[in-house]
């Protein structure tokens with residue numbers, strides 16, 4: 271499991287550790303890891319550290335201190351290091367002294383440069399931009415977890431020069447300008463090739479849009495003692511393998527779980543077929559289809575139990591999926607919402623579901639909107655959801671008392687208790703999930719942005735619900751397998767949703783093999 275903690279938690283752990291360590295020890299640990307990562311990159315890109323050109327962008331806090339110490343380390347190994355001090359009078363004093371002792375140079379940005387209109391027009395500003403353009407490696411120590419908002423005006427031309435230069439850009443702890451806790455980017459942020467982060471991932475390193483600015487992420491352990499429950503967690507193969515349902519010797523179809531699919535319409539029979547395709551690969555013992563596309567479903571999947579009447583006339587199921595392609599018929603949605611089994615609501619179902627009926631449910635509910643659907647439910651613009659995915663998923667989960675799987679570039683799964691310490695599965699909670707951490711899916715691929723792909727995901731997640739997984743586990747395991755299946759199926763070329771469904775067993779085997 272990869273985990274991320276909030277800035278507040280990191281700060282508390284840092285205070286505890288600092289109290290037990292000699293002054294400056296923590297920063298030197300962080301800087302040593304940072305210097306090692308940069309030396310690796312220089313070795314690969316430039317051939318060696320000796321003789322390479324390194325530029326440090328140094329802000330007013332400890333983030334700049336990390337960069338100065340790491341720069342000193344590289345200077346001792348023969349790199350030509352120039353530190354651009356964005357607020358010279360507030361630069362980390364001990365770090366700066368260490369860099370100077372090691373032979374590093376400095377360029378001091380002046381107040382005239384910091385003027386929003388000056389665009390680094392002074393001699394110092396011009397020299398700083400020129401140094402960035404010539405650099406082999408640029409280290410971004412402008413701001414870390416102490417930051418608010420985007421880059422300040424004097425930093426923008428430097429960040430742009432770094433992006434345009436051929437230099438490898440390494441962000442210290444976080445790319446400057448992104449929000450560590452939410453993954454939001456309000457204004458300009460620096461784009462890194464690599465982020466070297468300390469002690470733990472921060473939420474912004476795992477959630478878009480900030481995640482895209484971080485490049486690849488390397489975690490440097492510094493000995494922080496962190497609490498058991500993180501803010502965010504990303505499943506990995508071993509976690510998913512532990513959660514996947516495996517039939518025992520005594521299993522029959524009911525023990526493995528029967529999933530009911532209420533999807534499709536005369537106009538959109540394909541949604542039914544694709545949801546069933548996903549459900550057949552999700553581990554349930556049987557798939558029951560109830561709706562107007564029964565003929566299409568049985569023609570494609572003869573193993574499905576079909577009925578062309580509504581869900582309330584269907585036989586026993588252990589979980590329902592409702593919504594893909596049902597058009598404007600609210601009947602099936604109302605019917606499944608009163609069933610005392612887990613329910614997954616997707617697509618048209620999200621629009622048609624009565625919010626109070628969802629909130630009144632005792633069995634788990636899993637809602638699977640994309641950003642546009644989430645925006646409609648929240649009454650905001652789609653862009654707002656995309657800019658603040660974590661907040662949107664949590665807000666929706668709280669409003670509906672449901673688990674919410676927000677699809678997109680980074681798919682998130684938030685339980686109804688995410689952020690307020692509620693929602694557990696120990697008999698007192700509502701069975702939506704164990705723990706409060708929001709799950710972020712690491713396997714996504716843009717090839718999955720294809721028509722019908724969401725229907726496959728719904729069926730898959732519904733099948734896992736029927737097999738007995740909690741809403742949070744079913745959603746995050748389904749997203750994981752679906753992403754992996756998308757990668758397998760695509761293999762660098764466009765794919766259709768049915769290809770993704772067919773690739774699910776391969777993804778499953780992949781996970782089980784580790």
Ligand SMILES: NC(=O)C1=CN([C@@H]2O[C@H](COP(=O)(O)OP(=O)(O)OC[C@H]3O[C@@H](n4cnc5c(N)ncnc54)[C@H](OP(=O)(O)O)[C@@H]3O)[C@@H](O)[C@H]2O)[C@@H](O)CC1
Pocket residue numbers: 280281284296297300329330331332333334336412413414415416417418419420421422442443444447468469492494
């Ligand atoms: N935690 C740990 O375990 C460890 C932490 N370590 C390191 O310390 C870092 C945190 O250091 P920190 O607390 O000094 O804050 P930091 O991010 O340097 O900001 C400083 C000041 O910047 C300013 N500022 C704000 N927004 C801004 C913006 N957009 N653009 C420009 N400037 C902006 C604002 O001051 P203002 O100008 O507003 O008065 C703020 O106070 C952390 O990320 C990690 O690298 C490691 O060394 C060891 C282990």
Ligand SMILES: [K+]
Pocket residue numbers: 333410411412413414441442443444445446
């Ligand atoms: K930074």
